[in-house]
Amino acid sequence: MTSYHTGFLNTQPAHVIESDEEALEVATKLSQQFQIEASHRDKTRTLPFAEINAFSQSGLWAITVPKQYGGAEVSSWTVAQVIALFSGSDGSIGQIPQNHFYALEVLRTTGTEVQKQKLYKEVLDGRRFGNALAEFKSKNASQKNTYITPYQQGYLIQGEKFYCTGSIYAHRIPTLVKDDNGLEYLAFVPRDSEGLSVVDDWSGFGQRLTGSGTVKFDHVYVDAEDIIPFSPVFSEPSLVGPYAQLMHASIEVGIARASFEETLLQVRHARPWIDANIDVATQDPLTLYELGQVAVDVKASELLLKKAANFIDFIKPKVSKENIAEASIHVARVRAHSTETALQASSKLIELAGSRGSQSKTGLDRHWRNVRVHTLHDPVRWKYYFIGNYRLNHILPPRRGTL
Numbered sequence: 100m101t102s103y104h105t106g107f108l109n110t111q112p113a114h115v116i117e118s119d120e121e122a123l124e125v126a127t128k129l130s131q132q133f134q135i136e137a138s139h140r141d142k143t144r145t146l147p148f149a150e151i152n153a154f155s156q157s158g159l160w161a162i163t164v165p166k167q168y169g170g171a172e173v174s175s176w177t178v179a180q181v182i183a184l185f186s187g188s189d190g191s192i193g194q195i196p197q198n199h200f201y202a203l204e205v206l207r208t209t210g211t212e213v214q215k216q217k218l219y220k221e222v223l224d225g226r227r228f229g230n231a232l233a234e235f236k237s238k239n240a241s242q243k244n245t246y247i248t249p250y251q252q253g254y255l256i257q258g259e260k261f262y263c264t265g266s267i268y269a270h271r272i273p274t275l276v277k278d279d280n281g282l283e284y285l286a287f288v289p290r291d292s293e294g295l296s297v298v299d300d301w302s303g304f305g306q307r308l309t310g311s312g313t314v315k316f317d318h319v320y321v322d323a324e325d326i327i328p329f330s331p332v333f334s335e336p337s338l339v340g341p342y343a344q345l346m347h348a349s350i351e352v353g354i355a356r357a358s359f360e361e362t363l364l365q366v367r368h369a370r371p372w373i374d375a376n377i378d379v380a381t382q383d384p385l386t387l388y389e390l391g392q393v394a395v396d397v398k399a400s401e402l403l404l405k406k407a408a409n410f411i412d413f414i415k416p417k418v419s420k421e422n423i424a425e426a427s428i429h430v431a432r433v434r435a436h437s438t439e440t441a442l443q444a445s446s447k448l449i450e451l452a453g454s455r456g457s458q459s460k461t462g463l464d465r466h467w468r469n470v471r472v473h474t475l476h477d478p479v480r481w482k483y484y485f486i487g488n489y490r491l492n493h494i495l496p497p498r499r500g501t502l
Contacts, residue, residue: 108270108290113225115169116158119177125157126181134188138462144307146299147192151227151268154185160196161222163203168219175342176408179349183404186353187360190469191308193353195265197346198230201339201500202273205285208337209328217324218287221270228287229269231314232500235261245316247276247284253323256286256316266290266297267310274316275329283329286321294319305465305472333498336418341411341426343500344434348407350473351437352400358444358466359397362390365452365463386451393447396440403433424495427502428486435482441470477501 116122133150140147154160159181164170178200186193199222206218222228236259237244245258256276266272272295274286288295294317301312332339369380377383407429414422445467449456456463485496496502 113156114158115223116162116171118171119173122159122162122171122173122177122181126159126184129157130184130188133192137189138465141307141462141465146308150192151195155225155227160199160227163200164219164222168215169223175345175411176405179345179404179408182346182349183353186350187357190354191306193350194306194309195268198265199228200346201343202228204339204342205332206327208339209331214324214327226270227268229263229266229272231260231263231266231272231274233260233262243275243277245276247278250320253321256319256321258316260314262311263314264309264311266314267299272314284326285329287325288319288321292319303472305468336420336423338411338415338418340498340500340502341430344430344502345407345411347476348404348430348433348437351441351470352404354466354470355397355400355437355441355444358448359393362448362451365456369453389447389451393444397444400433400437400440403436407433427496428489431482431486431502435479438474438479445470
């Protein structure tokens with residue numbers, strides 16, 4: 100269990116990004132900087148506190164804030180590209196803001212005007228949101244045992260969460276809770292709340308720096324104004340589910356692309372196999388065949404990602420049961436494809452680099468480990484099921500955050 104500090108939470112006012120173009124320019128430059136020490140951070144499990152602080156201070160964590168509240172309100176395609184850029188540099192850093200943007204989309208969907216003004220301003224100032232949604236000890240993934248009870252002018256939270264990606268780095272931890280009537284809410288709990296414990300016990304062999312461990316709540320008080328309804332997010336048509344999955348697909352597309360680019364570099368320095376009867380590995384016909392396959396798959400995933408993102412923005416002004424279902428199918432397609440593409444691309448990186456690529460000092464395995472762990476978030480086999488059922492039987496997929 101790694102110790103960590105909280106001094107970095109005392110942030111200065113962040114830069115405010117004003118356009119999609121600026122967001123992509125800042126993301127390109129910053130992700131290139133983060134790539135330099137990515138392998139070292141992964142090997143030593145050095146949590147990227149400084150990098151995450153620089154990430155949010157750059158203004159990139161506020162790019163989805165609506166324009167009427169002072170944000171850039173960039174397109175879903177821009178958000179997808181930003182996440183893909185950082186995921187290619189460091190898969191963990193690419194995933195950490197996903198739950199932050201997810202919480203902001205829930206806020207946009209069900210928050211009151213007062214709540215939006217308050218929380219959007221915090222984000223524009225550089226504040227980061229984590230997550231405490233999933234639970235490790237319940238009978239199934241949908242069962243939740245973290246409850247709120249009325250107390251004074253707010254509520255008390257009791258329970259325990261796991262897979263709390265980003266909470267180690269967060270100023271607030273949006274927490275999924277239930278009341279006595281079974282209704283769900285998202286409580287934006289301040290990180291320094293009494294009775295709240297963030298435990299760095301995430302031990303996954305990939306995405307090692309996401310801080311996806313435990314958050315414990317022992318009678319943690321939260322103001323009523325910091326709790327927003329969550330049940331309507333999926334009981335009614337909303338973009339929350341497709342938007343969440345779009346960002347997960349972006350992580351995989353970013354890792355797939357980075358794996359392919361690294362493969363090209365490795366092949367240029369590899370030794371040719373004796374049976375190829377050539378002088379340089381770049382002329383090996385079987386290697387060229389493998390590279391061609393990966394190149395096609397990576398480009399296909401990128402195009403599917405763009406199509407899904409554009410469709411989400413197209414229906415955003417007026418959502419319905421039917422177009423939200425279609426958005427979920429668009430995103431399921433890219434998730435299914437990008438999962439297999441990223442696994443294949445990261446595996447081919449090691450294979451085509453040769454025996455030298457297996458040496459721990461190269462760090463070439465981090466892309467495969469990262470994508471293998473991330474793709475377990477929700478099983479791709481069910482993506483194909485819902486796509487097939489929609490196309491053949493016209494059955495709308497369920498509305499939830501995993502689709």
